[in-house]
Amino acid sequence: xxxxxxxxxxxxxxxxxxxxxxxxxxxxxxxxxxxxxxxxxxxxxxxxxxxxxxxxxxxxxxxxxxxxxxxxxxxxxxxxxxxxxxxxxxxxxxxxxxxxxxxxxxxxxxxxxxxxxxxxxxxxxxxxxxxxxxxxxxxxxxxxxxxxxxxxxxxxxxxxxxxxxxxxxxxxxxxxxxxxxxxxxxxxxxxxxxxxxxxxxxxxxxxxxxxxxxxxxxxxxxxxxxxxxxxxxxxxxxxxxxxxxxxxxxxxxxxxxxxxxxxxxxxxxxxxxxxx
Numbered sequence: 001x002x003x004x005x006x007x008x009x010x011x012x013x014x015x016x017x018x019x020x021x022x023x024x025x026x027x028x029x030x031x032x033x034x035x036x037x038x039x040x041x042x043x044x045x046x047x048x049x050x051x052x053x054x055x056x057x058x059x060x061x062x063x064x065x066x067x068x069x070x071x072x073x074x075x076x077x078x079x080x081x082x083x084x085x086x087x088x089x090x091x092x093x094x095x096x097x098x099x100x101x102x103x104x105x106x107x108x109x110x111x112x113x114x115x116x117x118x119x120x121x122x123x124x125x126x127x128x129x130x131x132x133x134x135x136x137x138x139x140x141x142x143x144x145x146x147x148x149x150x151x152x153x154x155x156x157x158x159x160x161x162x163x164x165x166x167x168x169x170x171x172x173x174x175x176x177x178x179x180x181x182x183x184x185x186x187x188x189x190x191x192x193x194x195x196x197x198x199x200x201x202x203x204x205x206x207x208x209x210x211x212x213x214x215x216x217x218x219x220x221x222x223x224x225x226x227x228x229x230x231x232x233x234x235x236x237x238x239x240x241x242x243x244x245x246x247x248x249x250x251x252x253x254x255x256x257x258x259x260x261x262x263x264x265x266x267x268x269x270x271x272x273x274x275x276x
Contacts, residue, residue: 076128087121133178142177143168146184146202153200158192160199167206172270179245180213180270183253186238187215187266195219195264206272213268221264227255 094114099107137145143165153161171177184202191197197219204213222230230239246253251270258265 080125080128083124084121087117087124091117091121134181137177137181138174141168141171142180143204145177145181149181149185149188150200150202153188153192159197161201162199163202165204167211168204172211172272176249176270179249180268183242183245183268184213184215186242190238191215191217191219191221195221209272211270211272213270215266216263218263221257221266222255223257223264224255227253 091114094110094117099110102110134145134148136148143163146165147163150161150163153159172180188200191200195217197217200215200217202213202215204211206212227239231243242253246268249270251268253269254265254267256265256267257263
């Protein structure tokens with residue numbers, strides 16, 4: 001009698017191969033898990049370093065803003081103490097109690113002299129007030145204030161300066177206009193001092209969401225990377241003041257050079273719904 005040999009249908013050694021395959025899949029899975037965990041930790045470290053850099057930048061801008069405000073207060077205090085104070089003290093000398101014992105002609109002369117000194121003190125105080133809030137800006141708005149500033153620059157004969165506003169039908173808040181005015185003023189001062197420009201031109205336009213002001217000049221300028229670098233160093237308060245004011249306005253600023261390399265452009269972008 002012959003017995004039939006029954007086999008399982010699995011070739012010899014296949015169990016070993018399946019075991020190796022299973023181990024390989026487990027190893028691959030573990031490798032993927034380790035890679036994902038390692039990558040996530042690397043991303044987390046990168047984000048933490050990025051946040052630290054951003055926090056440091058914000059602290060620099062805050063410190064610059066505080067320092068600028070302190071310098072402004074000190075300047076105003078010095079102007080009042082050094083200029084206005086002595087004038088008023090001198091006027092008081094003319095209007096002392098001994099004046100009643102003087103001859104009428106001497107009394108009139110003392111009163112006239114005191115009046116002139118008081119007028120000078122009033123003019124000094126007015127100048128200090130104007131430096132804080134230009135009257136043209138307060139009464140007529142940013143377009144008129146910019147036109148007035150550029151007309152004075154143009155009248156000096158040092159360079160050709162011009163302004164053109166295209167879409168400024170509705171004024172911004174006075175605080176916003178003052179910040180923008182100070183930003184443009186600082187940029188223009190830097191261009192006049194350092195760029196050796198022959199012309200400087202300011203334009204304004206807007207769309208549904210943002211207002212744009214652009215300064216063009218043909219002098220020596222900077223591009224965005226250099227602005228970012230200078231903004232992180234301890235010196236150069238002017239650029240830090242610009243950056244801090246832009247931040248308050250929730251806006252952005254861009255420094256570019258024209259592809260023709262014939263002029264530089266600075267663009268200020270201010271959202272119309274800025275909460276400031």
